[in-house]
Amino acid sequence: MSIAERQAAKAKTINLDDDLDTPSPAPTRTGPRTAPGQLMDLQGRYVEATDRIKELEAQLATGQALEIPLDQLHEVPGRKRKLTDEQFSELVENLRKNPLVQAITVRPRAKGGFEIVSGNNRTAAYRKLGRDKIMAVGLQATDEQVDLSAFYANLLQPSLPDYEKYLGFKRRQEKAGKTQRELADEAGIPESTVSSLFSFDKLPDEAKAHLDVKPQILGYHAAIKLAQAAASGNADLVIEAVQILATNSRFTQAQAIAHATKKREAVAARPAPLVVKDGKTVVCKIEARGTRLLVDFGNAELTAAWAKRFADYVKQETTKNHGA
Numbered sequence: 001m002s003i004a005e006r007q008a009a010k011a012k013t014i015n016l017d018d019d020l021d022t023p024s025p026a027p028t029r030t031g032p033r034t035a036p037g038q039l040m041d042l043q044g045r046y047v048e049a050t051d052r053i054k055e056l057e058a059q060l061a062t063g064q065a066l067e068i069p070l071d072q073l074h075e076v077p078g079r080k081r082k083l084t085d086e087q088f089s090e091l092v093e094n095l096r097k098n099p100l101v102q103a104i105t106v107r108p109r110a111k112g113g114f115e116i117v118s119g120n121n122r123t124a125a126y127r128k129l130g131r132d133k134i135m136a137v138g139l140q141a142t143d144e145q146v147d148l149s150a151f152y153a154n155l156l157q158p159s160l161p162d163y164e165k166y167l168g169f170k171r172r173q174e175k176a177g178k179t180q181r182e183l184a185d186e187a188g189i190p191e192s193t194v195s196s197l198f199s200f201d202k203l204p205d206e207a208k209a210h211l212d213v214k215p216q217i218l219g220y221h222a223a224i225k226l227a228q229a230a231a232s233g234n235a236d237l238v239i240e241a242v243q244i245l246a247t248n249s250r251f252t253q254a255q256a257i258a259h260a261t262k263k264r265e266a267v268a269a270r271p272a273p274l275v276v277k278d279g280k281t282v283v284c285k286i287e288a289r290g291t292r293l294l295v296d297f298g299n300a301e302l303t304a305a306w307a308k309r310f311a312d313y314v315k316q317e318t319t320k321n322h323g324a
Contacts, residue, residue: 066135068106068114070133073115074109079116079118080124084216088121092128103119104116104119104122105137105139106138107139161216162197162200162215162220166198166200167215169198196220196224203223203242207241214245217246218253222257230260234261240260241260244259
């Protein structure tokens with residue numbers, strides 16, 4: 001019997017009526033089970049995702065706004081404007097209840113996906129809200145043009161703290177090699193304003209570390225005074241003043257200036273540090289500064305261990321006094 005005859009004989013045994021009465025269950029689609037099959041499946045998905053990104057790039061190049069998946073967006077260090085927790089919460093609630101008024105700006109990345117030029121906080125708010133896409137417009141520009149665009153987009157925000165403006169100008173200066181006058185011309189603002197902002201540059205690094213976390217606590221007018229105090233030999237008082245600003249919301253910038261510009265005679269009146277020794281070896285130095293007690297072990301591990309012991313001791317003494 002030929003192959004054709006065998007196939008015809010099998011066909012005669014099929015009961016179409018039975019098939020109609022009892023439909024076969026739909027086949028369950030499963031992923032590939034073998035390693036080569038899984039690899040081919042991943043490659044297929046990668047190609048599909050790459051094609052989709054290219055399609056988005058082409059659409060963005062035309063200047064039209066479109067929705068981009070959040071997992072395709074990447075932040076570039078230095079471009080995100082810092083918001084306080086309260087400001088970010090307000091942004092999240094605003095976007096929860098209202099549509100996005102201004103689309104974010106993006107640019108294709110060589111590694112795939114898109115870098116955010118402007119709109120990092122809006123993107124972060126969308127992620128917080130559990131959204132998966134955000135409206136964006138494309139920007140076709142060189143690296144320098146993109147950095148400049150992102151910088152001035154932030155600089156024009158009225159709520160941008162002076163310290164962040166300084167950081168922006170500082171990054172721009174380091175990257176472009178421009179003078180303060182050239183930066184002022186480029187920004188269209190007086191050179192004196194740029195010079196005043198660069199007063200932050202003259203603050204001690206320890207003070208700027210506090211401003212990195214809370215840039216809104218100090219304006220450039222006060223920074224000028226604090227920089228002058230640091231240059232006159234009161235760097236330690238400047239650090240203290242900025243630290244208090246960062247931790248005490250009732251402490252004003254005027255009080256910070258007064259604290260940092262104390263006369264050196266008053267500073268010299270401080271008690272000499274207490275030195276704890278083990279034989280000839282210095283274990284630590286203890287110094288009282290106003291309401292603070294500074295203990296310097298010169299060793300990070302020792303400091304952490306003694307901090308715990310000191311906390312336990314203070315707690316024990318406090319409990320003892322309360323019980324007396």
